Amino acid sequence: MILEIRNVGKVYGGFCALHEVAMKVEEGKIHAVIGPNGAGKTTLFNLISGMHDISSGEIWFKGERLNELKPHLRAKLGIGRTFQIVRLFDSLTVLENVMLGRHCKTKAGLFKTFFKFSLKELEEEKTTRENALKWLEFVGLGPKADQMASNLPHAEQRLVEMARALTLEPDLLLLDEPAAGMNPKETMGLNGLMAKMNQMGKTILLIEHNMQLVMGISETISVLNFGEKIAEGNPSEVQDNPAVIEAYLGKKRRGN
Amino acid sequence: MDYLLSVATVAGIYIIMALSFYMPFLTGQISLGQAGFMAVGAYASAVATVKWGVPYIPSVLFGGIVAGIVGFVLGLPALRIKGIYLLLLTLGFGEIVRVIFINLKYVGAAGGFPGIPYQKYTLFYAYGMVFILIIFFSRLRKSRMGRAFQAVGNDETAAEILGVNITSAKLMAFSVGAFIAGIGGGIFAHFQEYVEPLMFGVMHAVEFIVFAIFGGVQIFWGPIFGAFVLTFMPEFFRIIQTWRMELYGVLLIVMMILRPQGVIGLDTIQGLKRLFQKAH
Amino acid sequence: MILQQLINGLMLGATYSLVAIGYTLIFGVLGLLHFAHGEVLMAGAFMGLYIILWSGLPLYITLPLTMIATGALGLIIDLLAIRPIRKDIHLAPLLSTIGVTIILQNLAIKLFGGYGTKFPDAIATTNYHVGPLLISTAQILILGTSLLLMGVLYFVIAKTKAGRAMRAVSESHLTAGLLGVNVDRIVLLTFGIASALAGAAGVMVGICFHAVSPFIGLTFALKGLVVMLLGGLGNVVGAMIGGLILGLAEVSSIVLIPPEINLQDIFAFGIMILILIFKPSGLFGSRITRG
Numbered sequence: 072m073i074l075e076i077r078n079v080g081k082v083y084g085g086f087c088a089l090h091e092v093a094m095k096v097e098e099g100k101i102h103a104v105i106g107p108n109g110a111g112k113t114t115l116f117n118l119i120s121g122m123h124d125i126s127s128g129e130i131w132f133k134g135e136r137l138n139e140l141k142p143h144l145r146a147k148l149g150i151g152r153t154f155q156i157v158r159l160f161d162s163l164t165v166l167e168n169v170m171l172g173r174h175c176k177t178k179a180g181l182f183k184t185f186f187k188f189s190l191k192e193l194e195e196e197k198t199t200r201e202n203a204l205k206w207l208e209f210v211g212l213g214p215k216a217d218q219m220a221s222n223l224p225h226a227e228q229r230l231v232e233m234a235r236a237l238t239l240e241p242d243l244l245l246l247d248e249p250a251a252g253m254n255p256k257e258t259m260g261l262n263g264l265m266a267k268m269n270q271m272g273k274t275i276l277l278i279e280h281n282m283q284l285v286m287g288i289s290e291t292i293s294v295l296n297f298g299e300k301i302a303e304g305n306p307s308e309v310q311d312n313p314a315v316i317e318a319y320l321g322k323k324r325r326g327n
Numbered sequence: 328m329d330y331l332l333s334v335a336t337v338a339g340i341y342i343i344m345a346l347s348f349y350m351p352f353l354t355g356q357i358s359l360g361q362a363g364f365m366a367v368g369a370y371a372s373a374v375a376t377v378k379w380g381v382p383y384i385p386s387v388l389f390g391g392i393v394a395g396i397v398g399f400v401l402g403l404p405a406l407r408i409k410g411i412y413l414l415l416l417t418l419g420f421g422e423i424v425r426v427i428f429i430n431l432k433y434v435g436a437a438g439g440f441p442g443i444p445y446q447k448y449t450l451f452y453a454y455g456m457v458f459i460l461i462i463f464f465s466r467l468r469k470s471r472m473g474r475a476f477q478a479v480g481n482d483e484t485a486a487e488i489l490g491v492n493i494t495s496a497k498l499m500a501f502s503v504g505a506f507i508a509g510i511g512g513g514i515f516a517h518f519q520e521y522v523e524p525l526m527f528g529v530m531h532a533v534e535f536i537v538f539a540i541f542g543g544v545q546i547f548w549g550p551i552f553g554a555f556v557l558t559f560m561p562e563f564f565r566i567i568q569t570w571r572m573e574l575y576g577v578l579l580i581v582m583m584i585l586r587p588q589g590v591i592g593l594d595t596i597q598g599l600k601r602l603f604q605k606a607h
Numbered sequence: 608m609i610l611q612q613l614i615n616g617l618m619l620g621a622t623y624s625l626v627a628i629g630y631t632l633i634f635g636v637l638g639l640l641h642f643a644h645g646e647v648l649m650a651g652a653f654m655g656l657y658i659i660l661w662s663g664l665p666l667y668i669t670l671p672l673t674m675i676a677t678g679a680l681g682l683i684i685d686l687l688a689i690r691p692i693r694k695d696i697h698l699a700p701l702l703s704t705i706g707v708t709i710i711l712q713n714l715a716i717k718l719f720g721g722y723g724t725k726f727p728d729a730i731a732t733t734n735y736h737v738g739p740l741l742i743s744t745a746q747i748l749i750l751g752t753s754l755l756l757m758g759v760l761y762f763v764i765a766k767t768k769a770g771r772a773m774r775a776v777s778e779s780h781l782t783a784g785l786l787g788v789n790v791d792r793i794v795l796l797t798f799g800i801a802s803a804l805a806g807a808a809g810v811m812v813g814i815c816f817h818a819v820s821p822f823i824g825l826t827f828a829l830k831g832l833v834v835m836l837l838g839g840l841g842n843v844v845g846a847m848i849g850g851l852i853l854g855l856a857e858v859s860s861i862v863l864i865p866p867e868i869n870l871q872d873i874f875a876f877g878i879m880i881l882i883l884i885f886k887p888s889g890l891f892g893s894r895i896t897r898g
């Protein structure tokens with residue numbers, strides 16, 4: 072179990088976004104979190120990555136308790152994340168964006184920037200650049216390295232964000248609706264990408280609305296509704312689960 | 328000629344000040360307090376030279392370091408505060424500094440601190456510092472911390488998720504900005520031969536912001552350009568002198584409407600590069 | 608004695624409320640903290656002063672006139688310095704409002720000099736004895752007018768079509784636009800109303816303190832923003848209550864601490880820092896969690 076979510080709850084003001092959610096994510100698997108809009112999926116991601124505080128319960132990652140850990144330390148532990156709405160750094164190029172993924176693995180501080188570049192720093196910068204380029208090519212965007220990140224079309228920006236998260240060399244990758252706004256061809260590419268990442272040993276936790284993609288690639292699916300987990304299992308189990316169907320479609324009409 | 332050299336010296340000092348604003352700005356912190364840090368640096372280095380007999384360069388450095396320390400202290404509460412509230416915090420800081428110096432007998436209180444030995448070569452020291460800053464900022468751009476600063480300025484949360492310690496990044500940028508302002512203050516003090524609290528008021532802090540914003544904030548050449556041009560302009564047009572502050576206000580508004588990134592942007596640099604390549 | 612100070616505090620607080628409401632309204636429809644709002648108050652104070660000086664008109668005419676004038680100033684500010692700016696560019700609107708601040712403050716210094724100007728006694732001041740309290744006409748007037756203005760504003764926002772439109776725009780520009788609301792015009796209207804209120808507050812400040820200077824703009828900018836923090840960003844009722852709280856708190860601080868350097872302003876400044884560090888969402892909670 073690489074990630075354990077133990078009876079986690081989140082309250083915003085008076086509003087209960089998550090309630091007693093328990094989940095275990097197995098290492099090396101692709102685990103999807105689905106549910107209607109507003110079910111609390113992104114909130115869960117926010118709690119795992121540290122953007123918001125946990126109101127109740129605990130989250131454990133690789134045997135460490137995450138609750139009080141600041142976000143940048145969680146990244147260092149090996150949690151990578153992409154966002155529902157792409158959050159690239161507008162004033163940096165594509166490659167520079169991706170290079171930032173390696174920030175917590177490198178050390179060059181401010182002083183070293185100013186006083187003579189030592190050979191070590193130059194080496195580190197070169198490695199960072201090559202590493203980033205490698206991941207950029209992995210998602211298929213090598214040639215766009217020096218373009219301003221904001222100039223890329225939407226789907227490519229998503230890929231850059233993914234490359235950036237991958238540069239972190241995370242053990243757990245949180246992907247928040249990676250296929251949103253993608254056409255079928257792009258989605259297939261994404262599918263292949265995720266399969267490759269999984270083959271490399273990365274655990275993927277995925278929020279997605281594209282059911283074809285989810286059912287096709289996930290090994291375990293957890294279903295959330297109104298902040299609670301209502302079902303969990305492999306794709307066929309979840310598909311046939313009446314609670315899940317009801318959540319998405321509303322109560323079955325009598326006589327249907 | 329002498330007069331022009333004098334203006335050029337002041338321009339050099341103002342370039343340093345504009346860059347001191349630019350440093351925290353990179354991480355998204357707009358500071359109205361750089362004049363306050365300048366005051367700290369000016370007074371500290373003046374005290375060092377006049378009262379303790381410290382030679383010029385260490386004295387100026389001392390001013391910078393003291394300002395940097397004060398910057399670190401102010402930077403701590405500033406971490407939690409953004410936007411207009413940070414403006415108010417830094418504005419308040421500037422005012423508090425001024426009030427402190429008005430009341431501090433040790434440095435002459437409201438009457439000012441006279442008798443600072445004149446540094447004949449201020450022009451060279453000022454532009455020497457500018458040169459050092461150019462090297463610093465250009466190296467920063469291509470470095471790990473430089474990217475981190477930009478990322479924090481663009482999107483703090485996303486940067487933090489990626490593993491950037493935004494607390495230390497912002498604090499560092501803020502302190503270094505204060506240090507640079509302190510150096511500017513030190514050089515300024517030994518050029519003016521005396522300092523008084525009035526020289527470091529809010530409107531000066533605003534001026535530094537205008538230099539940077541007008542000049543351009545996408546790249547460090549912007550504040551350099553802005554400070555240089557806006558220091559020289561009033562010298563050639565009398566009318567600009569009287570209405571200088573109002574014109575700065577208009578300039579800010581117009582720039583935000585027409586070209587928010589400032590005069591010198593990334594496109595300017597790329598354009599210049601292409602021109603350079605064509606010539607070869 | 609304490610009750611006496613309470614009245615003073617309420618009076619002071621009422622002016623803060625008027626300023627803060629303006630900030631809140633503008634923040635509500637634009638998501639922008641209008642740095643130059645304090646300068647509008649300052650402009651109102653001077654306009655009121657000169658209207659009285661030159662025409663000798665009574666207060667109940669001067670006040671509305673000033674409000675119209677500052678309202679117009681607010682419209683101009685929106686049209687020239689806010690509307691043309693692309694709101695999605697980080698910090699651009701804020702910098703523009705700094706520009707407006709610089710212009711207004713320096714123009715005022717050129718026109719009126721850098722020192723305070725005495726505000727004429729515009730009201731025949733009679734002091735009434737209500738039990739142990741000494742209440743002057745000025746205090747009644749200021750409190751009364753402020754409460755009246757706040758009441759009218761509340762009515763406008765809650766019950767009129769324009770008010771509903773303002774609330775819609777506060778929620779979402781996109782949705783309001785889709786529903787047929789002319790967002791630009793509502794923003795303009797909001798600026799006008801907010802600025803008119805600031806002008807009224809300016810005149811009251813003149814009456815309160817018997818003097819105005821070009822530098823009160825920044826002071827009230829600070830106070831107004833502190834009230835915003837107290838009442839919660841975007842919360843109009845919170846702004847009203849917060850203003851009164853700040854007024855009372857300041858007055859208490861004068862009583863408790865001997866008058867040194869302008870400790871009043873530092874007091875507000877200190878409150879701001881404490882709130883920002885410990886409870887950034889304000890005492891009443893903000894509608895919008897923005898900074």
